[in-house]
Amino acid sequence: MTTVPTGPTTTDRTTTTESRGGRLSARLRIVAWVLLVVLASLAVVTLVTWRLSVAETDTRMDAALRTEVDEFTALTASGRDPSSGTPFGTVDAVLQTAITYNLARPNEKFLGYVDGVFRFQSRQASPVLLSADPAFTALVGPVTEPTAGTYASAAGEVRYLAVPVTLTGAPGRGVLVAAYFADQEREAADDAALLMVGVGAVTALLAAGGAWFVAGRILAPVRSVARTARAITETDLSARIRVETGRDEMGDLVSAVNAMLDRLEAGATEQRRFVDDAGHELRTPITIVRGHLDVVDPGDPADVREALALVDDELERMNRIVADLLVLAKAEQPAFVRPEPTDVDALVEETLAKARGLGDRHWGVVKSVGGLVQALDAQRITQALLALADNAVAHTVPADRIVLGAAMSGGVLELRVSDTGIGVADADRDRIFARFARGGGARRSEGAGLGLAVVGAIAAAHGGRVALSDGVGAGRPGESGPGATFTLVIPFRAEWS
Template sequence: MLLSLAVVTFLTWRLLVAETDERMAASLRAEVAEFRQLVGNGVDPTTGQAFASVPDVLRAALSYNQARPNEQFLGYVDGAYRFQSRAETPLRLAEDPAFTALVGAVPDSTSGTYAAAEGQVLWVAVPVRLAGSPEQGVVVVAFAADAERQAADETARLMLAVGALTSLAAAAGAWVVAGRILRPVRDVAATAQGITETDLSGRIDVAEGPGDELADLARSVNAMLDRVENGVAAQRRFVDDAGHELRTPITIVRGHLEVLDPTDADDVRGTVALVDDELERMNRIVGDLLLLAKAEQPAFLRPHPVDVAALTAEVARKVRRLGDRDWVVESAAEVDAVLDPQRVTQAVVALADNAVHVTGPGDRIGLGSRLVDGELRFWVADTGPGVAEADRAHVFERFGRGSAGRGRREGAGLGLAIVAAIAAAHGGRVALDSVPGRGATFALVLPAHPVPGDAPDDVLTDTPDATVDDASATAEDPHPRGGTP
């Protein structure tokens, strides 16, 4: 702004000075033209008679032409000063011998500049001769250039003064505005400095609304801190959970190895079997914990269009081998939806395995899928003891068990937590409907993302109760209808 102000002021000043100089030059030319017109015919306009002498010509010329402000007319005869106009002017050229010597006896019309005590002078000198007269005169028209340019100088000074005040006001406003604009940057720096390995809770305050680029930056930093905090929390949970669950089998193994009698073959065989069982249990615990840790990563899901009815039938064939139960497909949603079939299969198999452990041979276990109010539900319903009201709050937590499962030793209490993690990764939830003594229904509730082209109001086809046919019960990826995303 200061540089622009200086350039504009300088250019304006130079243009005003050039305009003033051109005006003075034009005035000088006009005065000379008027003088020549006045004396061209040799007749004095005041008397109507012919000029008698050169001084008469000069006197008539100076009295006839009215000098402007900052303008002066002078007359010289034989190189000596004789006359001057009476207009108000700062010039004192009549008293300046150097100027008299410069213009008093010029032989031809001449113009130029002169550095007088009052400042620069622009002048034009015209020699005057009269036939029959030996005298030689000179008429001089002079302009006080510096005084004439004073208006331009005052305009430039005014522009500088106003510009300086404007610049100060703009600088003060810019200081305030820049401080407000850069406050999010300072908040980012302060928040980053306040983040430690033990405290990741710091966040940047961002006003509600669309905001500007810096507000978007603050939101992005907050989102990054959320991801970092979630990652650290997941790591801590994994370490805490692994330490919590692995401590018991390690203690059991160490205790039996410490009292092992190497000379007793039966003791050795029994201890080896126990150690092998505990190692297998630890392997399952570690696998489940790693799966839960992966559930919080973006690459955990690989969704693509899937035929939900075909996926339901495939899952039903897989779970049959989990136990000797009366497996029934209650309904299947006739819709193509975007989801990860492998993870959904894993979740439903986990729910079916949980149902097997709370029921007995021949008991009924129903499963199915349904599209209801924009939500896709996969469920498993058992006829076991149900879930007590006090247990519902924590059955989906890690290592949480209901009262019906507290006697189990082979599981780690992570199955339902894995189901909840898979539902959350899809943007859904888990649901539980249970009446103690009359069974429970566990449901995987996912947001419905129908494949483009499917009707939004797909009608569900409820299949009659039927026994699921014999198939493998592994949780490998089924082969549903549909292509890649």
């Protein structure tokens, strides 16, 4: 993903460098965590594998020792020398025959003792001469029953099984010893563990490289967001992040940031336009007042009265503009409306009574809600309906009808103001709801074009909208014009949550 801006400025680079100098970058932290997880996993696997291999080797050595003793027992059970068939005459002969016929495995040793003194051993080479070790001789020479154990020799651990040997009618007491040099037998497991450590080191390096690459790809949109944010100024909100990957979490992040920037730019544009329009609207009455005050003749009472009337009228118009602007500003606040259970029929009746004073028209009311109670801010709804009624008066003549009505349709409350006036041109139907916009054909135009914007804000605050359709005079013979119907469409709520 890349951004529209060309890149960070010198200040941006300095800031980036300082932030990296003060702490590890996110990329390095990701690599460090990946390495930590990989190394910890390899350490656990290596340790467990090594321990299992050592345990298997120890089990195999113990089983081999028992097998050797069983073979010795089977060999000498007959009491005869298997080579000559003659009976054994001495314990020495029994031990010598057993050691000769039993072939020792690598790292295995057979030894024979008579009356606690070493006499025989197998020919296989061994790391140390156990036969010359008086401590080992003292350990195994005197045993009177089969004994298994370990011995710490100069070559490391020795696992042994010592079995006493006696011969009926022959003097002397012998001991046959089968011994394994355990450390040497475990060398295969140790070598495998060292090999795993080496492979693990290479794997960790590859994982670090992969993590560095992947972290760079993952964090690229984040860097793009940062560059775009630095490129945005108070006067230029046009920078956007260009999405070049599929719809994943980072794509969602970029889309969300771009949408946020769209909203900020739209809000800033609307604010600038609002300020420009408000300034223009307020500048006009000020210019008019100053122009008339500059030419008024203080000595002419009639001219002074005329000037004061004009000033009062323009000040009243400015007051209405400021009041509408304040309403629109408050519309963005949560407490703009304070809904309470309201009798819709009574609200429409009261609004109609107030609207009659707006102009000499044929006023009427249409209600079909049957005592409906809706959660509404009665004052704000009255304000909206009176604004629509005032707008209808501005686009009608005394012979026209203006009707207020209420109805329920599809789970929504519809509050209507219809007239038989000149109607709204198709080209104006969307534009008239914008701030400071005026529709064509108004019979009086002293307003600032904020009335319908205020009505829309009040409807939106109630979770609804304003709809525009033809009026009560559409298609009716004898009516003066097609008219227009403005409808507040508000979702039904008996209580406001």
